[in-house]
Amino acid sequence: MHLPRMAISLVLAALAACMLIAINETGYNQSTRALSQIAEYTNTRSALNRLLQHVLDAETGSRGYLLTGDPRYLEPYNAAVAEISHNLDSLRTVYAPNADEFATLAQLTRNVQRKLAEMDLSVRMRKQGNEDAWKFVLMTDVGKEHMDAIREQAGKLISSASLKVEAAQAQVEKSLMLSRIGIAAVAMAGLLAFYLYLRQTTALKLAGEQQQAALQQERDLLETQVRERTATLAELATHLQQVREEERGQLARELHDELGALLTAAKLDVARLKSKLGAQPPEIGVRLQHLTETLNSGIALKRQIIEDLRPSSLSNLGLTASLEILAREFSERSGIEVTPSLEAADLDESRQLTIYRLVQESLTNVGKYAEARQVEITLRDYAKHVEVEIRDNGKGFDPSAARPSTHGLAGMRHRVEAAGGRLTVASRPGEGTRIAAALPKSMARAAEPADA
Numbered sequence: 001m002h003l004p005r006m007a008i009s010l011v012l013a014a015l016a017a018c019m020l021i022a023i024n025e026t027g028y029n030q031s032t033r034a035l036s037q038i039a040e041y042t043n044t045r046s047a048l049n050r051l052l053q054h055v056l057d058a059e060t061g062s063r064g065y066l067l068t069g070d071p072r073y074l075e076p077y078n079a080a081v082a083e084i085s086h087n088l089d090s091l092r093t094v095y096a097p098n099a100d101e102f103a104t105l106a107q108l109t110r111n112v113q114r115k116l117a118e119m120d121l122s123v124r125m126r127k128q129g130n131e132d133a134w135k136f137v138l139m140t141d142v143g144k145e146h147m148d149a150i151r152e153q154a155g156k157l158i159s160s161a162s163l164k165v166e167a168a169q170a171q172v173e174k175s176l177m178l179s180r181i182g183i184a185a186v187a188m189a190g191l192l193a194f195y196l197y198l199r200q201t202t203a204l205k206l207a208g209e210q211q212q213a214a215l216q217q218e219r220d221l222l223e224t225q226v227r228e229r230t231a232t233l234a235e236l237a238t239h240l241q242q243v244r245e246e247e248r249g250q251l252a253r254e255l256h257d258e259l260g261a262l263l264t265a266a267k268l269d270v271a272r273l274k275s276k277l278g279a280q281p282p283e284i285g286v287r288l289q290h291l292t293e294t295l296n297s298g299i300a301l302k303r304q305i306i307e308d309l310r311p312s313s314l315s316n317l318g319l320t321a322s323l324e325i326l327a328r329e330f331s332e333r334s335g336i337e338v339t340p341s342l343e344a345a346d347l348d349e350s351r352q353l354t355i356y357r358l359v360q361e362s363l364t365n366v367g368k369y370a371e372a373r374q375v376e377i378t379l380r381d382y383a384k385h386v387e388v389e390i391r392d393n394g395k396g397f398d399p400s401a402a403r404p405s406t407h408g409l410a411g412m413r414h415r416v417e418a419a420g421g422r423l424t425v426a427s428r429p430g431e432g433t434r435i436a437a438a439l440p441k442s443m444a445r446a447a448e449p450a451d452a
């Protein structure tokens with residue numbers, strides 16, 4: 001919608017510019033033509049004035065000569081006569097295209113020639129000494145009549161030239177006025193277009209801002225939704241972990257109470273049978289011995305399973321001892337040297353379990369992936385929080401590379417964060433792995449891990 005409007009503005013602007021140029025050009029052409037006409041008509045007018053002046057000069061010269069007989073008067077007379085014919089020639093070329101005025105000029109020319117002939121006649125007779133004759137010519141009205149006619153016709157032509165000059169001047173004024181109005185109008189139109197353009201730009205900007213605001217709002221909404229969903233999922237995960245631990249505890253208790261009681265009862269029965277039967281017959285003694293061993297390994301297996309499900313050492317011996325046992329058993333199983341350095345810490349059962357599971361999963365990972373020779377397990381006790389660190393010298397990995405199907409580290413992080421703590425996984429290929437967690441003793445926010 002905005003693009004065509006923009007195009008229309010552009011076309012209008014181009015049109016206005018073209019109009020401005022056209023008006024200006026037309027005015028310029030008309031003015032130049034009118035000005036050259038003015039120059040031409042002014043020239044013609046002065047040529048006519050000069051003609052009159054020369055005729056008068058010629059008359060004055062001839063009169064002077066006639067009255068004094070002094071040949072010096074003939075000089076201006078002759079010069080004026082020469083100029084007159086010259087003048088007439090040039091006027092003829094000027095008036096050639098205009099039939100009416102050419103006719104007037106022809107009459108003027110005739111009268112001028114008659115006047116010249118009359119003066120020539122009197123001068124010649126004066127030269128010949130024919131006094132009466134030249135005086136007679138002078139006395140008649142012929143010269144005056146010719147002169148009047150010349151004045152009248154020249155005046156006619158002069159006033160017509162003046163009229164034309166005025167007309168040309170009017171034309172120039174008209175052109176100037178036209179340019180003035182045209183330029184003013186186009187300038188106003190330009191201002192109007194500019195105003196419209198500005199208004200449109202502002203409207204566009206406003207629309208853009210509104211759109212931006214709407215987008216921002218939508219994004220905020222989405223972010224809130226994502227945050228809410230993430231929180232829900234985290235709660236769910238915490239709940240599932242709790243349920244899992246509870247179920248494992250329940251299972252461990254049942255195995256201990258029920259299966260334990262059964263196995264113990266069976267073992268007691270076997271012992272009683274053994275004492276009753278004595279060594280008779282020997283085959284039965286061997287069988288009973290085997291049964292006792294089977295029962296013993298059953299009891300050991302039960303204990304192992306219970307321990308795996310829920311480390312009883314945790315409630316019986318405390319976190320430090322349980323971790324030491326875990327470390328020792330791992331070291332025996334895997335052949336990797338484990339150095340525990342554990343401070344006693346006063347923690348509730350759920351945090352103890354969190355730390356136990358963290359160390360357990362880290363050791364499992366070391367056994368599965370690290371190819372390490374040494375592992376250090378550190379537990380440090382501070383006033384408000386504890387720090388746990390498991391560091392191996394194995395092959396390391398890139399923690400930023402996403403592994404969608406693995407959940408050990410993610411579960412660890414979730415558990416630690418659910419307890420208000422923070423987990424740091426620092427590793428690089430070839431440089432070992434360091435898992436560190438800072439856990440508050442109460443639900444307040446944990447301090448940063450010592451050297452994370």
Ligand SMILES: Nc1ncnc2c1ncn2[C@@H]1O[C@H](COP(=O)(O)OP(=O)(O)O)[C@@H](O)[C@H]1O
Pocket residue numbers: 365366369370392394395396397403405406407408409410433
């Ligand atoms: N100590 C370690 N040394 C080397 N690589 C490790 C170590 N711990 C974890 N990893 C790498 O990180 C990945 C993710 O581990 P984890 O989240 O525990 O998932 P899983 O144990 O199910 O594979 C592992 O697949 C392994 O490549």
Ligand SMILES: [Mg+2]
Pocket residue numbers: 361364365408409
């Ligand atoms: Mg794992």
